[in-house]
Structure formats: C-alpha cells, structure tokens
Amino acid sequence: MTVLATARLRLRRLVLDDAPFVLELVNQPSWLAYIGDKQVHSLDDARGYLAAGPLASYAQHGFGLYAVERSHVDAPIGLCGLLRREHLEDVDIGFALLDRYGGHGYAFEAAAAVVEHARHAIGLDRLVAIVAPGNARSIRLLEKLGLAFERTITPPGQTAPLRLHARSWCD
Numbered sequence: 001m002t003v004l005a006t007a008r009l010r011l012r013r014l015v016l017d018d019a020p021f022v023l024e025l026v027n028q029p030s031w032l033a034y035i036g037d038k039q040v041h042s043l044d045d046a047r048g049y050l051a052a053g054p055l056a057s058y059a060q061h062g063f064g065l066y067a068v069e070r071s072h073v074d075a076p077i078g079l080c081g082l083l084r085r086e087h088l089e090d091v092d093i094g095f096a097l098l099d100r101y102g103g104h105g106y107a108f109e110a111a112a113a114v115v116e117h118a119r120h121a122i123g124l125d126r127l128v129a130i131v132a133p134g135n136a137r138s139i140r141l142l143e144k145l146g147l148a149f150e151r152t153i154t155p156p157g158q159t160a161p162l163r164l165h166a167r168s169w170c171d
C-alpha cells in the first residue's frame, strides 16, 4: 500500500515479507551505533520486529514507519515515517537508509514528504525527533527539515542523553 510518492521515491506500508531487508538494516553499523541493538538476528526475529513495531502502529495509530523504495524498483532502500512513543508527548519522525544508498538525498526527500504528511494529512501541529548527539548526518538532516534542537532528554531505561528536535506549526 503506497502512502506517499515523491519525484524519485515511494513510501509504502511494510509487510512481513520485508523481513530480509529489516534484518540487514537493523544490523548495519550505522543503525547499531545510532539507534541501538534491536536483538534481531534471524528472519523470524525480523518478522517479530515488524509485527510488534510498524504493523502494530498502522493498526493502532494509522501511521508508522514505512518502506522507502525508488519509484521503479520493488526493493526497499530504507525506512522513514512516524512513531508514537509512550515516553514522548509528540509524534516523532524516524529514518534510516541502507548504507549503500546514502549520499543521494533519498533520506531528505523521503523525510520531507513525511513532514508534509504529518502536517497536512495527519494534522499534527508539532513534530519531534530524537537523535544521538554524535549522529551528525541525522542532525544535519533534521535541521534541513526545519526540526530545530530544543533540549536534551534521557528516555526511560536509558542512560545516554538524546537531543530532542522539534518543529511546530501555528496556523
């Protein structure tokens, strides 16, 4: 199910058959360094991650993380979308690319579409993001999206502080 389309990309709902892609993505060094170890070590684990994460979010909230694909290629290159976390007051945006697809502006293109979707289709008046202080590429991307640094937070059960970025719309 395609949710959003941009000049070069489409964002669609994830399905359990995306398990091989998820298994690769969540175990690549940049994900492990900046997002953390999801303990996804097999295709079964990846299906469990999909079911408990994005698929549950679609059912509960009507939105979630989506697969990012190039328009004419049926293979995910990354994830981008919206998350509703218990410990945050606001919906946050998330994104990650397979490393081999970095440096082409795909993450910005996908995330800019998600920001517009959050504002106009979902009707949010505020969108946030949480990011590790050393994650320079993501921080630059958030700034390009208009999500400015607001404060530092430490999520429950974690010891390392994260940066909270935010963008609000007042109209």
Ligand SMILES: CC(C)(COP(=O)(O)OP(=O)(O)OC[C@H]1O[C@@H](n2cnc3c(N)ncnc32)[C@H](O)[C@@H]1OP(=O)(O)O)[C@@H](O)C(=O)NCCC(=O)NCCS
Pocket (backbone or CB within 6 Å): 030, 031, 034, 035, 094, 095, 096, 097, 098, 101, 102, 103, 104, 105, 106, 107, 108, 109, 130, 131, 132, 135, 137, 138, 141
């Ligand atoms: C965050 C992440 C998606 C950013 O990837 P990225 O490649 O920096 O971002 P983009 O896809 O938007 O690409 C931007 C780069 O493409 C370049 N680019 C090339 N062609 C482009 C085009 N047609 N349009 C726009 N930019 C283009 C830009 O100049 C920029 O390069 P630069 O960084 O050298 O200035 C990636 O680092 C990642 O997956 N990290 C691990 C997961 C993660 O940390 N997620 C966030 C948790 S908060």
